[in-house]
Amino acid sequence: MDEQNKKIEEFYKNLEEKLNSTDEWPTLYMFKFIIPNDLHKLALVEKLFDKETASMYTNESKTGKYISVTAKEMMLTPKDVIKKYKNASKIEGIIML
Numbered sequence: 001m002d003e004q005n006k007k008i009e010e011f012y013k014n015l016e017e018k019l020n021s022t023d024e025w026p027t028l029y030m031f032k033f034i035i036p037n038d039l040h041k042l043a044l045v046e047k048l049f050d051k052e053t054a055s056m057y058t059n060e061s062k063t064g065k066y067i068s069v070t071a072k073e074m075m076l077t078p079k080d081v082i083k084k085y086k087n088a089s090k091i092e093g094i095i096m097l
Helices: 003-022 039-047 078-088
Strands: 027-036 055-060 066-075
Touching (some): 003 078
Antiparallel strands (some): 027 066, 055 066
């Protein structure tokens, strides 16, 4: 495993530990992302969440270059949160907050 992958895995491990210690599960979890203003990328982010149970809000930046996305969805475990972030990380240009 290269150094970059080690750092990423360590990040997710630390995030899971924090989630385990701070929240009761299941919980309504809020995800925040910033993406380039591209309808295809927005569709990819929307596809990460269940349309029936998640709520999603978008806001275009003042310059119109970016879209912020806030999504709230019931997560059963910290591992479910990690899985969402890992899937989101596959979207080119996404910033996960």
